[in-house]
Amino acid sequence: MVIQELQQNKKGFKALVKSLFKRIDDAHNGLITISEFEKHFNDEAVRAFFESLEMNAADTWTLFASLDADGDGAISLEEFVDRCVQLHGPARAVDLYALKQGQVKLRHEIQKVFEYQKMVNSNKVGQASSTLRARTAADFQYMVSRSKSAKSEEGEPHLTV
Numbered sequence: 293m294v295i296q297e298l299q300q301n302k303k304g305f306k307a308l309v310k311s312l313f314k315r316i317d318d319a320h321n322g323l324i325t326i327s328e329f330e331k332h333f334n335d336e337a338v339r340a341f342f343e344s345l346e347m348n349a350a351d352t353w354t355l356f357a358s359l360d361a362d363g364d365g366a367i368s369l370e371e372f373v374d375r376c377v378q379l380h381g382p383a384r385a386v387d388l389y390a391l392k393q394g395q396v397k398l399r400h401e402i403q404k405v406f407e408y409q410k411m412v413n414s415n416k417v418g419q420a421s422s423t424l425r426a427r428t429a430a431d432f433q434y435m436v437s438r439s440k441s442a443k444s445e446e447g448e449p450h451l452t453v
Contacts, residue, residue: 302377309376312341313369323366329356345379 316324316332332338333352347355359367359375367375404427 305380306373306377308341309373310369312338313372317369322369324372325366326352326356329367345376347379 313324314320315335316328316338318328318331319325330352333355342355347358356367357363358379359372361371361375
């Protein structure tokens with residue numbers, strides 16, 4: 293009973309999001325551009341919707357960028373629905389964990405750059421170049437193996453080298 297109610301609420305929310313998308317999509321081409329988004333930003337219903345998601349962005353650009361998941365400058369219906377569903381409600385522990393893991397990975401990559409810069413600054417350019425080549429090859433192999441396992445789990449063809 294509770295599960296059905298949750299599913300019904302999610303369907304209702306998605307229907308609301310889709311109707312809002314259609315309201316903003318003036319060209320009726322299935323994409324919201326920044327100009328369309330700016331035009332409707334001060335629309336009372338649009339503002340109320342985003343405020344209900346606690347997305348009180350100070351400007352349209354910030355809000356638009358948070359919804360444009362792939363960064364292509366336009367928001368598709370799928371992107372709009374997915375991002376609004378993701379942003380609806382409080383952050384979950386799994387969301388926070390994924391964010392933390394991304395931060396750890398980024399810190400590791402930045403550390404590699406600093407190490408390489410130290411080698412270059414200490415006139416060990418030849419050593420730095422060979423070290424960089426070895427690390428780049430290892431990093432590439434790691435990315436390929438991760439890509440293979442992720443694609444295989446999704447049932448899609450995987451990358452081969």
